Amino acid sequence: MATISAQSVQKSFDSLEVLSRLDLEIQDCEFVSILGPSGCGKTTLLRTVAGLEKATSGQILLDGQPVTGPRPDLTLVFQNFRLLPWRTVEANVGYGLRLRGVPKAEARERVQQKIDMVGLRGYEKKYPYQLSGGMQQRVGLARALAIDPKYLLMDEPFGALDAQTRELMQEELLSIWADSPKTVMFVTHSIDEAIVLSDRVVVMEAKPGRIVDDIRIPFERPRSAVDIRTDPVFAELRQHMWGLLRHEDRPVAAGGAPGE
Ligand SMILES: Nc1ncnc2c1ncn2[C@@H]1O[C@H](COP(=O)(O)OP(=O)(O)O)[C@@H](O)[C@H]1O
Numbered sequence: 001m002a003t004i005s006a007q008s009v010q011k012s013f014d015s016l017e018v019l020s021r022l023d024l025e026i027q028d029c030e031f032v033s034i035l036g037p038s039g040c041g042k043t044t045l046l047r048t049v050a051g052l053e054k055a056t057s058g059q060i061l062l063d064g065q066p067v068t069g070p071r072p073d074l075t076l077v078f079q080n081f082r083l084l085p086w087r088t089v090e091a092n093v094g095y096g097l098r099l100r101g102v103p104k105a106e107a108r109e110r111v112q113q114k115i116d117m118v119g120l121r122g123y124e125k126k127y128p129y130q131l132s133g134g135m136q137q138r139v140g141l142a143r144a145l146a147i148d149p150k151y152l153l154m155d156e157p158f159g160a161l162d163a164q165t166r167e168l169m170q171e172e173l174l175s176i177w178a179d180s181p182k183t184v185m186f187v188t189h190s191i192d193e194a195i196v197l198s199d200r201v202v203v204m205e206a207k208p209g210r211i212v213d214d215i216r217i218p219f220e221r222p223r224s225a226v227d228i229r230t231d232p233v234f235a236e237l238r239q240h241m242w243g244l245l246r247h248e249d250r251p252v253a254a255g256g257a258p259g260e
């Protein structure tokens with residue numbers, strides 16, 4: 001089991017209250033997106049779940065156990081994935097396994113499997129600078145998946161990609177998740193991305209960060225992002241989330257990227 005439970009989590013930096021008594025339950029192998037404007041505390045929430053920040057009050061339970069620090073069965077990935085520029089694709093993908101002391105032969109096998117999974121066979125010996133941005137993201141995704149974490153936390157992982165590559169990566173993630181489901185917390189600015197990928201979308205507001213809605217996404221799995229985008233239910237969900245986010249005091253641009 002891999003459940004996440006945030007119980008009345010409050011987080012302040014000095015006098016700034018960033019998260020205000022936040023409650024959130026995520027079930028085993030559920031894919032939950034966190035949607036909200038810049039500064040509403042999404043990254044802080046992920047870092048707290050990952051054990052990199054300590055809640056000022058309240059607690060996070062992973063599979064019923066209080067989080068006291070980082071743990072090997074949880075991976076947090078960032079927007080730029082932080083590839084090592086001086087290492088090849090296969091060394092980057094295997095990096096987390098090396099850190100965890102996975103035996104060489106097993107590590108080699110897992111690395112190759114994940115490289116195949118993200119469609120990068122043949123690129124094992126290339127360096128990051130020899131790859132396109134989208135390919136680099138796939139290397140990062142393969143690295144996160146190679147560790148095979150029970151908990152996968154992703155902080156705007158596709159935020160830096162152009163629209164087309166971003167949609168390809170969403171399809172990729174959908175199919176990878178269908179093959180090996182995990183408990184996922186996925187932070188995004190994009191309403192569309194949140195709907196396409198998630199079982200639930202949690203919408204947050206800022207100052208202080210709190211949850212304003214928790215929306216179940218009814219599309220069956222396995223999914224195709226293309227089919228979902230043309231479904232009338234998609235438009236309804238989008239409209240609803242849009243309404244929630246536009247209350248923010250910042251201008252909201254069309255295209256599902258409020259706060260940017
Ligand atoms: N280490 C820190 N020290 C002080 N303030 C911080 C720190 N981390 C985040 N904050 C503040 O907390 C608020 C929420 O930040 P963050 O969690 O990064 O929001 P989001 O990821 O939703 O954009 C912001 O006002 C930010 O400036």
Ligand SMILES: [Mg+2]
Pocket residue numbers: 042043044155
């Ligand atoms: Mg953030």
